Amino acid sequence: MTTTNQERSLAVLVGVQLPGIDDVEHAADLAELGRLVHTLGFDVIATVSQRRSALAAAAVLGEGKLRELAELTGGSGVVPSGAPERKNKARARRAAESGEGDEDEVELGGDDGDDAGDGGAEPRAGGAGQAARLATVVAVDHDISPSQARNLERATGAQVLDRAGVIIEIFHRHARSREAKLEVEIARLNYVAPRLRETGGGGDRQRGGIGGKGAGESALELDRRKIRDRIAELKEELAAVQREQTTRRALRQGQRRVALVGYTNAGKSSLMRALTGSEVLVADKLFATLDTTVRALHPEVRPRILVSDTVGFIKKLPHDLVASFRSTLDEALEASLLLYVADASDPTFRDQLAVTRGVLSEIGASEVPSRLLLNKVDRLSEEERDALRLEFPEATQLSAKIPDDVAALREAIIAFFEQSMVEAELLLPYAKQSLIGEIYENARVLSEEYDDVGGRLSVRAHAAALDRLRSLLAR
Incomplete structure (x- = not known):
């Protein structure tokens, strides 16, 4: 186990606490970034945090904090300018070793006045073996410009990924x-x-030609x-x-559909597996599920109820990914019932729930009937559960690991659809006996009686399904 951890590359988190962001929210954002970086395959050894009015234009951090960061990565801590990058790095290292200033250092701007003693490099759990190693990746909890990323790389000698880059790389792998x-x-x-x-050498301009550059x-x-x-x-x-x-999706139109939606790692896939008996991936990682999975509620009921497991949400999701995954969110838009799944054991689940509702509102899914599920309550004390009952009286508290909780949720889903079903009688002529399967698929048959004309079926079904069945029988 220790050998495996030693083989993982090391990373440092960087965060700037901007005005309007309190300490709790800032800490939660950095903790989430740490989980993203861990999902990507790195061990976080330290966090460099700073309170500023804005990101430093050159390299995100002020000069002092940039040097602290460089100590964790083995970099020079300064951003060379003008000359080629390789030459500047060597000169910066020589200057750092000799203790002399570097005349080519970019003006970074000093730390803000309220930065003194605040947000230094905080070590993370890693052990003595990791303490002797340098981080090779710097993860920044902001969207930064290409020039800022390049300057950070020059100052630290490490690969730099902003939050969007980390998320996109996770999506790419999963x-x-x-x-x-x-x-x-x-x-x-x-x-x-x-x-x-x-x-190097690639900036020259070329003549045009067939198969060549313009x-x-x-x-x-x-x-x-x-x-x-x-x-x-x-x-x-x-x-x-x-x-x-x-x-x-058009073939599933008119069927009873439930969509599980919520923040990443809220437990949607665990609930999906418990409700449908399917072998969907369940992992304690962010964005373990990126593909929409549709399965029937198990044990099956008639008419059948389909359950969809959708991609999880996260704060500061890159705009390109929001646009790209709009199609996967169509499952939520076309569902008959949305089940908002929240990790009740996470102290920031209220903010996570707000993010989920905000994204779904953008695609017009806020009008779809919904229920709130507070998942993972097995991790809470009875006092904490009582407090949640007062705060969210309409929510269902459950754990996907407790069979009785899952069974109760299944009955609640069935009851939701039952309340909109009506009873009716259908006449099935002997010449149309081939439609008996269609009737059983789209309605619950309460009784059957046969006479000289055909079968008289007493059924319960949704109004739209009844209209469709009657039109098929009338042809």
């Missing part, structure tokens, strides 16, 4: 279906394109054009895949 892979790749290329930079087109411009062309190809493929998905 996507399984063709649709999810296409959506993630489009978002990834949109993220990479503005961050391309010239490599007239006067640099290597960087060529790379960007290739990315634009690739994005266009991916969008065409995605459109074809989404047409197939639309056809599948």
Whole structure:
């Protein structure tokens, strides 16, 4: 076990506490970033935090905090300017070793007056073995510009990922279906394109020619054009895949559908497995599920109830990913019932719930009937559960690990659909006996009687299903 941990690369978190962000929210954001970075495969060894009125324009942090960060990564702590990057790094290291100033250092701006003694480098659990190693990745809890990322890399000598970059990389690794892979790749290329930079000797402009670069087109411009062309190809493929998905959803139109929605790692997949008996992936990781899964409620009822497990939400989700995964959220928009799943053991679940509701409101799903499920209550004390009952009297408290809780939720789902069903009698002529399966699929048959004309079936069904069945019998 220890050997495996030693093999994992190390990372440092960087966060700037901006005006309007209190200490609790700032700590929660950094903790979430730490979980994202851990999901990506890194061990977090320290956090460098600073209170500022705005991100430093050059390298996010002020000069003092930048040097603290560089001590954790083995970098120089200064941002060279003007000369080629490789030469500047060497000169910065020599200057740091000699104790002399570097005349080419970029003006970073000192730390704000209220930064003194605040938000230093906080070590994280890692052990003595990790303490001797340097971090190779710096994860910033903000969206930063390409120039800020480049300056941080020069100052620290480490790979720099902002929050959007971390999330996109996780999505890229976890996507399984063709649709999810296409959506993630489009978002990834949109993220990479503005961050391309010239490599050594690649900035010259070339003559045009068949199969070559356009007239006067640099290597960087060529790379960007290739990315634009690739994005266009991916969008065409995605459109074809989404047409197939639309056809599948149309076939399910009129069926009773429940969608599990909520923050990432709230326990949606665990509930999905418990309600449907399906072998969906369950993992204690952020964004373990990126593909919409649809299964029937188990044990099955008639008419059948379908349950959908959707992609989880997160704060500061990159806009490209929100747009890309709009199609997966269509399951929520077209559902008959939304089950908002919240991790009641997480002290920030109220903010997480607000994020979920905000995103669903953007796509128009706020009008869909919904129920709130406070999951993982087995981790709470009875006093904490009583407090939640007072705060959320309409919510259902449960744990996906407790069979009785899951059974009660199943009955509540069935009861929701039962209340909108009506009783009716259908006449099934002997010439239309082939429709008996269709009736059983879309209605609950209470009794059957047969005479010389055919069968008289007493059924319970939704009004729309009854209209459809009557039209089939009348043909």
